Amino acid sequence: MRDVIWNLLTILAIIAALFFILIFGFMFLNPNSALNPLAPPTLPAPLTLPTSTATLKQLPQVNTATPIPVENTAESSATPKPSSTPLPTNTSFVLPSATITPTPTSTETSTPTASPTSADFQCEVVSTSPKLGATYPSGGDFDGRWTVKNVGTEVWEANVDLVYRSGTKFQANHDAVDLPNAVSPGSSVEIIVDMFAPREAGTYETFWSLRKDSTYFCEVRLVIKVQ
Numbered sequence: 001m002r003d004v005i006w007n008l009l010t011i012l013a014i015i016a017a018l019f020f021i022l023i024f025g026f027m028f029l030n031p032n033s034a035l036n037p038l039a040p041p042t043l044p045a046p047l048t049l050p051t052s053t054a055t056l057k058q059l060p061q062v063n064t065a066t067p068i069p070v071e072n073t074a075e076s077s078a079t080p081k082p083s084s085t086p087l088p089t090n091t092s093f094v095l096p097s098a099t100i101t102p103t104p105t106s107t108e109t110s111t112p113t114a115s116p117t118s119a120d121f122q123c124e125v126v127s128t129s130p131k132l133g134a135t136y137p138s139g140g141d142f143d144g145r146w147t148v149k150n151v152g153t154e155v156w157e158a159n160v161d162l163v164y165r166s167g168t169k170f171q172a173n174h175d176a177v178d179l180p181n182a183v184s185p186g187s188s189v190e191i192i193v194d195m196f197a198p199r200e201a202g203t204y205e206t207f208w209s210l211r212k213d214s215t216y217f218c219e220v221r222l223v224i225k226v227q
Helices: 002-029
Strands: 121-130 134-136 143-149 158-169 176-178 189-197 202-212 215-226
Touching: 121 215, 143 202, 143 215, 158 215, 176 189
Parallel strands: 134 215
Antiparallel strands: 121 143, 143 189, 158 176, 158 202, 202 215
16 A cells, blocks of 8 residues: 555656646747746847938039130240350260289399319209299298208218308298208208298299308209299
């Protein structure tokens, strides 16, 4: 009996739920119905704005001026027109021609001749560095090198040295250079002089010789170009 009562109550609860669902569904679909206690307010009638009419403005009337006749002044005036003055003739201006300054070159000097000697002191120039006519930049440093061979009969000892004779002075310090060692007949020696190229462009030449006391022999030279 108790179960029957609970079943009836359940059925009534379901029916009540369905009823409320139907009522809320109807109010949702028709919110302005009498069943809806919270019906939306009635919207006011839409306002109709008046249409603006454009008024065209009239341009002011333009008065056409009457042309004033122009008298022929050429016929009425007896005064002749002044004659035109010819323009002055342009005088051409000749630019002075540029003067080309020649590149300075070293002054040629006569090749000094070493004092004649006997067969005691004779030499053979084996090599020269730099090669004759080698090019160097302005003020560039280089070494003058000569390899000479003793083809005489005497030994070149401490009293024999290489000295500057004439031409351009490339040497940085002294005009005389001692031999690095004694040179026996048939032997060779390399002599090195620290040098600098001149500042101005040109071709330069220098002459050196071996010297024993006051006797000069075995002349050597260098020729370089400076750019």
